[in-house]
Amino acid sequence: MTDSQTAAPQTATVPAPAPASDREPLLRVTGLTRHFPVTKGLFKRQVGAVRAVDGIDFSVNAGETLGVVGESGCGKSTMGRLVTRLDEPTGGKIEFEGADITHLGVGAMRPYRRDIQMIFQDPYSSLNPRHTIGTIVGAPFRLQKVATEHGVKKAVQDLLELCGLSPEHYNRYPHEFSGGQRQRIGIARALALKPKMIIADEPVSALDVSIQAQVVNLLDDLQQELGLTYLIIAHDLSVVRHVSDRVAVMYLGKVVEIAERDSLYASPMHPYTNALMSAVPVPDPRRKERRERILLTGDVPSPLNPPSGCRFRTRCWKAQDICASQEPPLTAAKAGHQVACHFPENSATE
Amino acid sequence: MSINDKPFLSVRDLKVHFPTDDGLVKSVNGLSFDLEKGKTLGIVGESGSGKSVTSLSIMGLHRAGGKRGAPQISGEIWLDGEDLVAAGPDRVRKLRGQKMAMIFQDPLTAMHPYYTVGAQIVEGYRAHHPGVSKREARKRAIEMLDRVGIPQPDKRVDNYPHEFSGGMRQRAMIAMALVNDPSLLIADEPTTALDVTVQAQILDLIRDLQKEFGSAVIIITHDLGVVAELADDILVMYGGKPVERGPAATLFESPEHPYTWGLLGSMPRLDRELQDRLTPVKGTPPSLINVPSGCAFHPRCPYAELTGGRSTTEVPVLAEAAPQHHAACHLPIAERHRIFADEIAPRL
Numbered sequence: 001m002t003d004s005q006t007a008a009p010q011t012a013t014v015p016a017p018a019p020a021s022d023r024e025p026l027l028r029v030t031g032l033t034r035h036f037p038v039t040k041g042l043f044k045r046q047v048g049a050v051r052a053v054d055g056i057d058f059s060v061n062a063g064e065t066l067g068v069v070g071e072s073g074c075g076k077s078t079m080g081r082l083v084t085r086l087d088e089p090t091g092g093k094i095e096f097e098g099a100d101i102t103h104l105g106v107g108a109m110r111p112y113r114r115d116i117q118m119i120f121q122d123p124y125s126s127l128n129p130r131h132t133i134g135t136i137v138g139a140p141f142r143l144q145k146v147a148t149e150h151g152v153k154k155a156v157q158d159l160l161e162l163c164g165l166s167p168e169h170y171n172r173y174p175h176e177f178s179g180g181q182r183q184r185i186g187i188a189r190a191l192a193l194k195p196k197m198i199i200a201d202e203p204v205s206a207l208d209v210s211i212q213a214q215v216v217n218l219l220d221d222l223q224q225e226l227g228l229t230y231l232i233i234a235h236d237l238s239v240v241r242h243v244s245d246r247v248a249v250m251y252l253g254k255v256v257e258i259a260e261r262d263s264l265y266a267s268p269m270h271p272y273t274n275a276l277m278s279a280v281p282v283p284d285p286r287r288k289e290r291r292e293r294i295l296l297t298g299d300v301p302s303p304l305n306p307p308s309g310c311r312f313r314t315r316c317w318k319a320q321d322i323c324a325s326q327e328p329p330l331t332a333a334k335a336g337h338q339v340a341c342h343f344p345e346n347s348a349t350e
Numbered sequence: 351m352s353i354n355d356k357p358f359l360s361v362r363d364l365k366v367h368f369p370t371d372d373g374l375v376k377s378v379n380g381l382s383f384d385l386e387k388g389k390t391l392g393i394v395g396e397s398g399s400g401k402s403v404t405s406l407s408i409m410g411l412h413r414a415g416g417k418r419g420a421p422q423i424s425g426e427i428w429l430d431g432e433d434l435v436a437a438g439p440d441r442v443r444k445l446r447g448q449k450m451a452m453i454f455q456d457p458l459t460a461m462h463p464y465y466t467v468g469a470q471i472v473e474g475y476r477a478h479h480p481g482v483s484k485r486e487a488r489k490r491a492i493e494m495l496d497r498v499g500i501p502q503p504d505k506r507v508d509n510y511p512h513e514f515s516g517g518m519r520q521r522a523m524i525a526m527a528l529v530n531d532p533s534l535l536i537a538d539e540p541t542t543a544l545d546v547t548v549q550a551q552i553l554d555l556i557r558d559l560q561k562e563f564g565s566a567v568i569i570i571t572h573d574l575g576v577v578a579e580l581a582d583d584i585l586v587m588y589g590g591k592p593v594e595r596g597p598a599a600t601l602f603e604s605p606e607h608p609y610t611w612g613l614l615g616s617m618p619r620l621d622r623e624l625q626d627r628l629t630p631v632k633g634t635p636p637s638l639i640n641v642p643s644g645c646a647f648h649p650r651c652p653y654a655e656l657t658g659g660r661s662t663t664e665v666p667v668l669a670e671a672a673p674q675h676h677a678a679c680h681l682p683i684a685e686r687h688r689i690f691a692d693e694i695a696p697r698l
Contacts, residue, residue: 071546071547178635208572208635209396210396210616210630210631211396213617213630214630216618220627235546237546238617238618238620239618242618242628265620276546276547277620279550280546280575280620281550281553281575282575282620282621283575283578283602283617283619284602285578285579285598286599286602286603287621293550295550295554296551299515299516299548300545
């Protein structure tokens with residue numbers, strides 16, 4: 001089993017957006033679920049489950065960026081960990097380049113790890129403080145036993161330069177760098193094996209505004225230079241709008257809306273997306289008087305016991321009886337725009 | 351601001367320096383501002399710009415003496431006619447909670463996990479109202495929780511902080527801060543740890559409460575969107591110094607300082623057309639031990655050469671650029687306006 005599956009991805013180390021088959025997405029996720037069991041008592045009897053990710057479908061095409069937004073606890077980070085196989089899904093299917101990687105073991109997964117890399121949120125805890133930058137960025141080469149043309153050191157220094165750092169940083173330690181530089185180190189490490197896909201979980205949220213823009217631009221440049229495919233998870237709607245081609249909005253473990261970026265931001269259809277967008281503070285004091293803001297009341301319900309039917313109904317101003325009894329499926333409301341709502345907004349405008 | 355009366359809060363040439371093994375960290379290095387009751391001042395800056403240190407020194411919360419010695423605080427902080435820098439710790443302790451109160455960024459670490467939310471509010475109330483009975487104080491706590499929008503306050507008062515969600519904890523902390531009707535409220539990144547929908551609720555709450563109590567509010571944040579929502583006046587800090595100060599409307603419409611331009615240019619904005627690229631500020635924030643000579647921003651400033659070398663040798667002071675609008679920049683005002691109109695405004 002391992003032999004036949006490892007052969008394909010290992011030969012394809014060229015970073016170009018491999019158009020293997022024209023319409024086959026690079027990553028396809030169907031019905032993905034992750035329930036964390038809640039146990040009680042001496043025998044760890046399961047009394048419930050935190051339904052962190054509860055049946056989501058999406059696909060990412062080669063060379064594009066899919067942004068995933070949602071509030072804390074909506075399952076977006078868990079989704080990222082499932083796709084990178086850092087966590088074991090309880091159900092559903094993850095296909096990478098057509099191959100099912102949902103339940104591969106550590107050894108069988110290893111060849112795919114070269115193609116799917118991750119950038120983490122916190123540049124302070126995702127770098128080992130006892131290792132030099134050379135060791136950190138060079139680790140992927142050693143772990144995957146990849147031969148480099150002019151040695152690992154040269155390869156690492158090239159990567160550092162690619163990410164806007166100086167090759168002299170090779171022998172330094174993480175504490176000598178600022179937050180933005182550390183995030184660049186994390187990016188260099190993710191790029192070491194020339195992956196096809198990068199999953200970035202809140203890549204800029206720990207950084208200062210002026211540094212945030214530097215890292216966003218770097219991710220942009222790298223995508224164009226290396227033909228990368230991104231799955232970017234973030235809570236900041238304006239950052240996601242800036243980096244994404246398509247955007248998925250998550251709420252309580254479900255995708256409630258997924259659409260082309262321009263379509264989503266110009267005419268959001270799900271009430272939740274609408275509320276999210278109207279809540280973003282805008283640096284323009286004159287606007288605060290004349291804009292209409294949708295104020296959601298209360299907090300996100302517990303994923304231990306999500307509301308029946310539509311999960312957003314408890315905070316939704318449009319909710320009716322059907323919302324409690326029937327769960328709205330994610331359906332295409334217009335070209336390139338899917339929404340899961342019984343009473344979508346902006347649908348009549350087109 | 352009248353001329354004869356002193357403003358309610360007046361900070362004059364505040365300096366807060368911390369001695370460390372590596373040298374003196376000049377966290378705040380010459381800051382002055384005034385604030386009237388009923389007004390909101392937004393202090394904006396990146397990490398390490400000195401904005402939080404400023405708020406902690408107003409509250410008198412810098413530890414008097416650590417292993418490496420006490421922070422060196424100089425200058426004047428006049429609160430309602432009383433200098434807090436010169437006042438003794440006992441006096442500041444009396445004022446803290448009573449006359450000035452603070453909302454912290456992370457309500458989970460700012461609250462005590464072993465005591466119920468109600469007990470913590472009651473403690474703050476009784477500390478400043480010694481004659482009040484426990485029963486009355488509890489009633490007051492429930493009243494405050496109700497006022498900040500916590501449902502079923504008579505039950506929630508007996509909950510522990512971990513039983514609250516992030517937004518509710520922040521509400522409870524606001525209740526705690528306002529229990530003694532302080533006339534100065536300092537909110538240090540009050541919504542940074544919250545989700546956008548909850549952030550909008552909390553910002554609305556702070557605005558409503560200010561209208562109701564008429565207190566002076568200082569809101570400290572790195573998010574220009576948040577200050578635009580709340581502040582009447584804005585102070586932009588960089589490297590421990592103010593670089594620009596002015597009314598919110600004019601500061602956002604015609605910012606004067608290149609650093610403010612940089613901040614505005616590096617934010618992706620939902621209310622504007624999508625740009626191909628963001629325009630970041632190059633480089634990294636300065637070290638507060640070896641602050642760059644002259645203008646602290648000059649190594650990152652794209653226009654530093656236009657000042658004929660003054661940027662590297664001379665420290666700029668806040669100077670009036672428009673009525674009530676001050677900026678600390680060596681560029682001539684006409685030149686600044688030309689650059690802003692030609693190069694910056696089209697990108698924003």
